[in-house]
Amino acid sequence: MSEPRTAPVRHGIVPPYLLEQLAASGAPTASLVAERTLGLDRGIRAERLASPPPAPRVRSALPERVPGERAPQRVISDAHRGTTLPGTQVRAEGEPPTGDIAADQAFDGLGAAWRMLHDAFGRDSLDGAGMPLLATVHYGDRYANAFWDGTRMVFGDGDGEVFAGFTSAIDVIGHELGHGVIASTADLVYRDQPGALNESIADVLGALVKQHALGQTADEADWLIGAGVFTDAVRGVALRSMAAPGTAYDDPALGKDPQPAHMRDFVVTSDDLGGVHINSGIPNKAFHLVATTIGGHAWEAPGRIWIDALTGGLSPTADFAAFAAATVAASVARFGDDAAETRAVRAAWAAVGVAEAPGAGADATADEAVRVARTGGTLGRTRAAVLELEAIPSGDREQLDTLVASGRLAELEEQTLPDAPLWRVTIETKCDVTVAEPLLPEEVVALFRRLLELGDEPTG
Structure with a gap:
């Protein structure tokens, strides 16, 4: 050969x-x-x-293949x-x-x-x-x-x-x-x-x-590409992080990982054939969100959805939106329109800014105001911050988008803890939820506190 x-x-x-x-x-x-x-x-x-042309080989390049095996x-x-x-x-x-x-x-x-x-x-x-x-x-x-x-x-x-x-x-x-x-x-x-x-x-x-x-589940995996x-x-x-694009390295000789995780940070460039290694962080993050939302082994439902989309007649010139639509269609075909898998796919593409958030109206825009408020239990006071999305650092915007699109806040709102401090998050057409603080992961509480510091409005 x-x-x-x-x-x-x-x-x-x-x-x-x-x-x-x-x-x-x-x-x-x-x-x-x-x-x-x-x-x-x-x-x-x-x-x-x-x-x-290379000289002919002395040895056969390939082993014999057993018929049918x-x-x-x-x-x-x-x-x-x-x-x-x-x-x-x-x-x-x-x-x-x-x-x-x-x-x-x-x-x-x-x-x-x-x-x-x-x-x-x-x-x-x-x-x-x-x-x-x-x-x-x-x-x-x-x-x-x-x-x-x-x-x-x-x-x-x-x-x-x-x-x-x-x-x-x-x-x-x-x-x-x-x-x-x-x-x-x-x-x-x-x-x-x-x-x-x-x-x-x-x-x-x-x-x-x-x-x-x-043999790892999505939650057990490191989601790093090129670790080692x-x-x-x-x-x-590593060379890239699918879980947190833009954070894989920050080194004096190599510079800082330039990958975005959201379409608002999409890099327009003629280098790297139009940013093929840079902007891949956006669909990478979408797959990570799908896999971790569904849970279990990522090569099962999430992987099958991606493969179905890839092999189902996808155009060679497909952009992010076309592939997002193909994955939604693949999930609907395999699991159903209202299945948890399909909801996860839709939410993930919305979270990275490729598709509209599920349930968002046609007039939903990127400049919607975000209001975060904390009520400090029975004896505490309320603190609130109202910010435009553009005023929020990109990393925090990404975390907030992902959190809202995942539906986790809405799920936690159904649980109650008497006398616990409460967080209320309102983003116009996208969500208005109130969740007890002890139910929230530490990184979410930390996010909300950072937003309060950006625009603190004590209300007594």
Whole structure:
């Protein structure tokens, strides 16, 4: 089997803007490696078109497939720090571990991704028809990335200063293989909102691979993409956070994670192919909200809804709103219009500003006033704050939007605690609820107190 002579988009797990920031940082080794990595990524088309076809292999690239039996077909190759793909084959299906940590981690990660797709969605590999899973390790001289090139996964070893190796992060493997699933289904255009959807769905699949392998529920998962790819010297936990986009890292060499979690903070840019790695935080947050609202294993109802939307005739140019509508339709088809799953999907897209809040009127606008009031029990006084949404910091707005859209406040309002301090939250057309303070999570009480400080109006 030979590599194709054409050069599809190289889907790298490390965004170009992060590598550019690192290249300009002056970090002794990492800046030079980042610059070299960017050069390889930008020059891949010319490099591959100019190179001669690879020599025929001595060994068969793929193991024999048992007729009628579903099983992964994995082949791992070693580039020996060069950039010619595929490299030398070092392990195939049915063969023992090599003793090379990167090669064996890649082999295991490919298997975990295949099992999640098969067990959760009944899908035989990326294309649903037993597509072989190919990977190359030790690509380039301390290459600081991992990517899917349309046929195989390719892993660099990292610079050792900022980036460790990429094969240890099973969600990175799941993410990159996710691009293969997307290419064989909706084939979303890799630019602007369709490209950000492409990146987000790949993140969703990466997270599901990790959670499936660990047997985690949505509440148990960390929702981090690329945890472990940074060295201990980095001030950060991962490349991205699906639970809290924009918080994964804040490091002198890397800068601050730029991902938004709400459409009000959508980044309009010509860089990163229109912000495909940046704005993916918005649909990422929507999936996290769906999964944690429904509860249980995220590869079950939430994952099936997303896969149904992806494979149900989605346009390659679908934007966030089109995909949101597709997930709602998929949930209705699978669970029903008034099912808890469908309500969770609708609420999640409203919470990130992609769709209108369930039950909101046509005249509901982004500049609605928010009133938060606290009554301090039987002997306490009332404090209240009235603020326009734009006056509230973006992180608090996101938390408030998510809380209101989830319906949790309305559920808690039905419970009573005599003489307890009460919080009343009013947002014109969206909600007017009163909840006893002891029923609220600490982070919600902290949010309400911050809002009071922004516009305190003591009323006696």
